[in-house]
Amino acid sequence: MLHFMNHKITILDCDGTLVESQHCFDEALLDLGEEKKIPEITPEFVRTKTRGIHPKFSLRELGVKEEMIEDHILWYRMRAAEIILEKAEWLPGAEDMLQKLKGAGHILGIVTTAGQITSEAICKKTKLHEYMPPEWIINGNQVKEHKPHPEG
Numbered sequence: 001m002l003h004f005m006n007h008k009i010t011i012l013d014c015d016g017t018l019v020e021s022q023h024c025f026d027e028a029l030l031d032l033g034e035e036k037k038i039p040e041i042t043p044e045f046v047r048t049k050t051r052g053i054h055p056k057f058s059l060r061e062l063g064v065k066e067e068m069i070e071d072h073i074l075w076y077r078m079r080a081a082e083i084i085l086e087k088a089e090w091l092p093g094a095e096d097m098l099q100k101l102k103g104a105g106h107i108l109g110i111v112t113t114a115g116q117i118t119s120e121a122i123c124k125k126t127k128l129h130e131y132m133p134p135e136w137i138i139n140g141n142q143v144k145e146h147k148p149h150p151e152g
């Protein structure tokens with residue numbers, strides 16, 4: 001929690017802190033493997049090599065041609081957003097915690113590695129905008145460096 005000019009500001013991560021959506025990203029990545037004919041995208045690869053890092057690094061590791069990566073990422077994010085709208089859920093106690101923090105006068109914000117398309121889907125599914133204004137939700141498209149970079 002930060003105190004800034006007499007305001008209580010709480011900035012949270014999203015996935016794994018407030019919302020359970022990792023399974024949605026995993027499913028979308030497996031679907032990408034099927035759609036784009038990348039047989040190396042297996043459940044084991046997804047579980048051990050992709051968590052918490054930008055998908056471009058995973059695709060590069062698999063040898064996907066550089067000129068195809070952005071197209072693949074867009075397809076993946078669109079698919080993840082569809083799955084999020086269907087399957088993402090609040091983690092137990094998370095929504096109650098946000099209500100209590102907001103009720104206690106905290107200004108709330110989110111910082112997430114999820115891109116704009118998927119973070120907007122999470123916000124729509126969970127109604128996160130009821131707890132904070134959109135400009136206090138920072139997504140992976142708004143940062144210069146991505147995980148695993150130290151500033152990501």
